Amino acid sequence: MATEIKAPVFPESVADGTIATWHKQPGEAVARDEVICDIETDKVVLEVVAPADGTISVIIKNEGDTVLSSEVIAQFEEGAVSGAAATEAVQSEAQVEQAAAVTEAGAAPVVERTQVADQAPAVRKALSETGIAASDVDGTGRGGRITKEDVANHQTKPAAVATTPLSVAVGERIEKRVPMTRLRKRVAERLLAATQNTAMLTTFNEVNMKPIMDMRAQFKDAFEKRHGARLGFMSFFVKAATEALKRYPAVNASIDGEDIVYHGFYDIGVAVSSERGLVVPVLRDTDRMNYAEVENGIRAYAAKARDGKLGIEDMTGGTFTITNGGTFGSLLSTPILNTPQTAILGMHKIQERPMAVNGQVEILPMMYLALSYDHRLIDGKEAVGFLVAIKELLEEPARLILDL
Template sequence: MADIKAPVFPESVADGTIVEWHVTEGQQVNRDDLLAEIETDKVVLEVVAPDNGVVTKIVKQVDDTVLSDELIAQFEAGASASADTATEAPAEPAQAADGGEPVQAAAKSDSNDADHKDQSPAVRKAAKESGVDPKEVEGSGRGGRVTKTDMANPTLKSDSSIKSDSGRPVAESTGERTEKRVPMTRLRKTVANRLLSASQDTAMLTTFNEVNMKPLMDMRAKYKDQFEKRHGVRLGFMSLFVKAATEALKRFPAVNASLDGDDIVYHGYYDIGVAVSSDRGLVVPVLRDTDRMSMADVESRIRELGGLAQKGKLGLNDMTGGTFTISNGGVFGSLMSTPILNPPQTAILGMHAINDRPMAVDGKVEILPMMYLALSYDHRMIDGKEAVQFLVTIKELVEDPAMLLLDL
């Protein structure tokens, strides 16, 4: 008999919550099969089977809090699932009431019970709380399996309507007033608390500027095919903004610093976080040592981290640290915003939508693709002069990308 324990959490993670069991007691599994998911303040960790065998006992249930390396289940390697049901004598067929052909005896559980057993405890709990029938929801899990995330934002099958346990539709086209109460995930709670703390515990101020995107758009249109052919990744705008921010951070070290109590910590490296929206909430994976990365490296790494974020596969190392953050609300159509700091960082850059606007150029009106930039910063650490000059530096580098190549 072996113990299955929670993963060893980093020092920054105190505990986690079991959000889903993918197996039941007595179920036979193969090595590396997914057993359970544990949600921490930052990521969802997977617990897999250490070997072929049987899960003999589940110690920690869904929604239980677990500590680092704590026992959550017991496992017997090399064992097989109980064969009791397989060795039982087959049930005698029941005689039809009219003396005709025998009728096969009913199974111990009907199809509804079988469907119910196939659902994880987390899904069953979500169904009970929301009144949504999992059988009517499109599943995104393996083999079309319905997950807890599917239940939080249900997508109905084309021939179904959401029904409560009583069979009555929860939402109808008749305009019925409905409500659905869903508990916040641990990750969203953490994001909410951090954002609230940032607004309350920092002297946050935001400065704005606008950038002419035409030079960058022209460069991208000219070289994007060659870039993709050579590097195997598409050329986007984010890579140049990351490189421009890195250069600006070199010139203004205070923006790359952080506060630790009464101390100012100046970082001699450039780890830039890129905010990503996922089904589980806002996450900020970090690009390490961006001063040593090429634009192709940046694009490739952003694509890789974005894919992991959408699948909920980001690791703790992918999101820890970071000296500066970039958030691109423009991909959702945001024209202007005031991004909130990501403590203990002291600044965050907000990118926005690119819109054609009339601009005065050499005494003439021209229609140019313009983007508003916003820099939110902690005024306790960064003076207004530094913040404005930092943002102007990014503007100049983006409007004239050759300055980055010439180190000007």
């Protein structure tokens, strides 16, 4: 029975999407709820699953095509497996069994199913044009399947690790051109708009991280045993930022046209780097969260970002953002606003430096802090006061507990 496969219903903030990958081709057997297609939007990747056991009969929207919400992208035959697909499956099984038999005799290594199974048409074409054997390519697709990008990446590997000489002249420079993902294009648009449409300014300060490091060393084991979460630095920064936002409401506000919107809640976005680009999932009502909830929330978002599972609802809204370039070794930077928010806090690498303390030189673990803000709404006095408040709360963590 023929069934239409449609794109998911996109959220209101998403106009359309792009077919990123077809994991199944016409005639290939598909199991119920198996992912058959990925649709990339400006914010997230949506998965399309098979409605039942069967096969895809016709692909209407190819990779790279733009699709609208609920648009038909393919035709599906429920319970039907084409003769060609069945034959290929049998051949693949036979190849795997033959490879296993040869291995038992000690003549050759085991051949994985993904190396002998039939690849997607586009991948077969790329392999044929480049003369690369499927067994030589590391598949990064679902189930270890090879993608066109895997073939292209294999071509650009250094000559030192290649098994055959490269057919290019010595000294020839190689270029690789790939299209931007929709997410990266969207991020680029928003960052450019932030620099062009706001009066962005950055103020800096530094914080002595020794008190927090001492507290963390003292209580991290007990904290993890009690809460089942590791005690990191981000929870201290999130809680300190939340308290500072209460004292300086303009930093927690946003501009909507000619209006200023003061938010009576504290939703803090935490910038997370993923393979697809920078994403900013949001921790909701951080004033009501304890340290363990903050740590677990950040780690859950990081895992979802790594697996491409972040949803629109995870990244919608936010009144303030924290980004941590220190995880990559950044010593100092000027973060760009995450509009329509009016401020963003930048954390950096902790580095020991000689500091003057009560007339004596001490070596302390110091971190530079950067606060970028929209000068149209936030005055310098407020911005500096906000950053100083965070510095004081971090250097004397008891202030957070005693509400001082």
